[in-house]
Amino acid sequence: MTRTTITTATTDNPVLGFPPATPAEALAHFGASLAFHADVSDVAEALAAGGDPGFTLVDTRSTQAWDQGHIPGAVHLPGGRIPQLAAELLDPARPVVVYCWGPGCNGATRAAFALAGLGYRVKEMLGGIEYWLREGFAYDTADGAARRPADPLTAPVAAEACGC
Structure with a gap:
């Protein structure tokens, strides 16, 4: 979002040198961010609830990476194959949640872009398979x-959920 006013740093405080956005x-x-992203714990909770989670989870990594480990129930659709395979593997009326390796990889972002260009409603799972594994969820x-x-640095040790 573009700020409506231009401000200059007014303090030596690195946090408040540029004033926070208006409410x-x-x-x-933040509403836009939530429309574009889902976190690992929320995806895990939706999948674990049983029944239809209301979205299709898509792993956008290579076949070698898929074989190494993927989220149970995910559809394998490598990012480079989206133009050829999306219509065969995905229902255009159903939201899609994509993931790739992790925060240092933008493969899921590229896949989300490609799917949106084909008319799919899409979210990116923040943290990718890395944070799925780090939070201790099962994988195939x-x-x-x-x-x-x-x-223990990424997930609660003695609780079912982080409480956020």
């Missing part, structure tokens, strides 16, 4: 199901 600007910005590999313990 209306913040509402628009070419050799079967697996699970790692949660990383």
Whole structure:
């Protein structure tokens, strides 16, 4: 969102050197962010609830990466194959949530862009498979199901959910 006024830094404080957005600007910005993103815990909760989660989860990584580990129930659609395979694998009336490796990879962003260009409603799962694994959720590999313990720096150790 473009700020409606131009301000200059008025303090040596690195946090407040540029004033925070107005509440209306913040509402628009963060509302847009939530429209474009889902977090790992929310995706896990929706999938674990049983029944139809209301979206299709798509892993956009290579076949080698998929075989190494992917989220159970995800559809495998490598990003470079979206133009050829999306119509075959995805229902255009159903929202799509895409993921790739993790925060250092923009493959899911590119996939979301490609799917949106084809008319799909799409969200990106923040953190990708990296944070799925770090939060201790189960995953499938070419050799079967697996699970790692949660990383205590990314997931609550003694609670079902983080409370956010």
